[in-house]
Amino acid sequence: MQTGKKINQISNRLRRRSRAIQETIGISGAQGNILNYILVESQNRSVYQKDIEQEFGLRPSTATETLKSLEKNGLIKRETDPNDGRYKKIVFTEKAEQIEAVLKSEIEESETILLQGVTKEERQEFLRIAEKMLQNLDTFPANTVKKNTGRKNSTEDGQMNENELMGSMKVSKAVAKMAIPSVISSLVTVVYNMADTFFVGQTGDPLQVAAVSLTNPIFILLMAFANMFGMGGSAVASMAMGEKNEKRVKNTSAFVTYASLIVGILFALILIFFMKPLLYTFGANSQTYEMAKGYIFHVSYGAPFIIWSAAASFIVRAEGASSEAMIGSMIGTVANIVLDPVFISGLGMGAAGAAIATTIGNILASIYYLWYFMKKSKSFSVSPKYFKCGEQVLSRVCSIGFPTAIFSALMSVSTIVLNQILVKYGNAPVAAIGIVFKANMFITFLQMGLANGVQPLMGYNFGAGNQKRFMEVDCFTKKCCLVVGILATALFFFFREPIIHLFINDKDVIYYGVKMLVAYMVSGPFIGILFVNMNCMQSTGDALPATILSVLRQGLLLIPLLYLLNAVFGLNGVIYGQALTDCVAIVLSMYIWGRKKRKLKSE
Structure with a gap:
């Protein structure tokens, strides 16, 4: 017991000393430790990502994020291994030379301090004992497991499973498990x-x-802020966990919570006090205003819960609690589906009843997430004492989540423009486009789910330097998207009229809805290729082209195209605006990603 206590004391004091020195050169403790390790080990051999994972006990995804951060800061780079072109070794950059000198100096100074008054014979004895201890550490877990339990350690088993899933499992099986x-x-x-x-x-x-x-x-704008806080907060919290910075993890979850509530309250006030001009801007007229007003009113006081429940699901996933995040989402969805017929038809409240059901669903989901943060979470906190905007909490969360918020905001603007154009042709086309937009989500989201599901798989293999597996995942996922896209589009094409009829029994709405659904389905078989290409670009650290493609698709290309098609072809042209924009984005993504792939293969 005394030996272990002394080892811990030495380890902790060295760690504090190392952290203090690393802070003077602006790197975190976790990053500094990894740089230290690369520095020492690279003197005698090549260092790979798998070495970092094994040495520091990191999950592959955490190791990938940490190394990407170091690479982004210009401190390390990856060079193709001359002995095996599939892998890339990790080396220092020129920018890191100054830091390398500091780290070397720290190692040498720590060694000098530790060995003061120690004789040569004592040093040799210490090295012999230390080597034996390291050998014991390497073999101890396996021996103990066999003797005491006969089972693998669950943490070690989870690490092995993730390594297998990300790095060696058959591509088709890995894609299925992730997607x-x-x-x-x-x-x-x-x-x-x-x-x-x-x-x-x-x-x-x-x-x-x-x-x-x-x-x-309105909902798209609410989701814009939810995604900004949720996706940004999730990324910041994940990095803080990797750095073992518990306080920053709590700061992030508290910031996301109170920022969501504050923005939600501001939204509620704006919607209540400026409801009339907003609804007429959205395309309401004398026939639809009162119904839209009832819907918006009940959504307005639910805005804080709508934003926070959506943002909280991202934060919960950052802790690895994907099941709990799914439960929260399911609570809101099930409550909404159960309460919709009660309020809409049972109580005769129509559109206003739908808004009440939506708000109650989000309140219930928020209560669940509040319970999770207060009672179950080991890392997060919603205590007001952890809420702060400084120390780069606000700037990091919002800057990371801002691109997603921009996409959603542009989508909201393009929806407003489309409604303003369609309302000139009557209320039936406006009703029809709302149905078609929701129905077409089935085709789009199936392929988006496939593409988003494999992004961690792509990011891991690119980070590990395994380009061959990265390309295999890319190719197989696109084939899956094509098959799913063709089958889903064919299904919707053959049953286009029954699908619209399922939503409403009105001949005018059905007439416009069928035409619009056919127009929206033009890009249906191929839209997954766009999503996969965008995720490939993001996984290789080249997010700008993916951002540009999303901005073009959601607004900058779509909005002027809608006005042009309306001026030239009228209503029959407008309904093809989204599909044409998608086709342009697909072709552009194939060209951009094709060039990027050739560049990667030549490196």
Whole structure:
């Protein structure tokens, strides 16, 4: 016991000393420790990502993020291993030479301090004992497991399973394991988004459906802030966990919580006090205004819960609690589906009833997440004492999540523009586009779920320098997207009229809806290629082209194209705006990613 205590004391004091020196050159403790390790080990051999994982006990995803951060800061780079071109070794950059000198100096100074007054014979004896201890550490877990339990250590087993899944499992099986949960989550989102439109459509009143369609931009804007806080917060929290910075993890979860509530309250006030001009801007008219007003009013006081429940699901996933995040999402979805018919038809509240059901669903989801943070989470906190905007919490969270918020904001603007154009042709086209938008999500989100599900697999293999496996995942996922896209589009094409009829029994809305659904499906078989290409670019650290493609698709190309098509072809042209934009984005993504692939292969 005394030996272990002394070893811990020496280790802790060296760690504190190392951290203090590293802070003077602006690197975190975890990053500094990894740089130290690379410095020492690279003197005699090549260092790879798997070495970092094994030495520091990091999960592959955490190691990838940490190394990407060091690479982004210009401190390390990866060079192709001359002995095995599939892998890349990790080396210092020129920028890191100054830091390398400091780290070397720290190691040498620590050694000098430790060995003061120690004789040569004592040093040799210490080295012999230390070598024996290291050998014991390498063999001890395995021997103990066999003797005492006969089972593998669960943490070690989880590490091995993730290594196998990410780095060596058959590509088709790995893609399935990663993509299926993501696809299921996407389908849950589709069902959730369809619920209000479906149950309001059962009233048979196209004006009610049009009113719900007109309010879509509000939800998209709420989701813009939810995604900014959620995705940004998740990334910052994950990096803080990798760095063992517990206080920053708590600061991040508290910031996301209170920022979501503050923005939600501001949204509520704006919607309540500026409701009339906002709704007319969205395309409401004298026939749909009162119904849209009822819907927006009940959404307004639910805005804080809508933003926070969506953002919280991202934060919970950052802790590895994907099941708990799914449960929270399911609570909101199930509550909404159960309560929609009660309020819409049972109580005769129409569109306003749909909004009440949505708000209650999000309140219930928020209560669940609050319980999780207060009672179950080991890392996060929603205590006000941890809420702060300084120390780069606000700037890091918002800067990382900002691109997603921009996409959603542009999507909201393009939806408003589309509604303003369509309302000139009557309320039936507005109702129809709302139904088509929700129905077409099935085709789009299936392929988006596939593409998003394999992104960690791509990021890991690129980070590990395994380009061959990276390209195999890229190719196989695209084949899956094509098969799924063709089958889903064919299904919707052959049953286009029954699908629209499922939402509403109004001949005018069905007439416009069938035409619009066919127009939206033009890009259906191939849209997955766009999502996979964008994720490939992001996984290789080249996020700018993916950002540009998303911005073009959601607004900068779509909005002017809608006005042009309306001026030249009228309503029959407008309905093809999104599909044409998608086709342009698909072709551009193939060209950009093709060039990037050739560059990667030549390196």
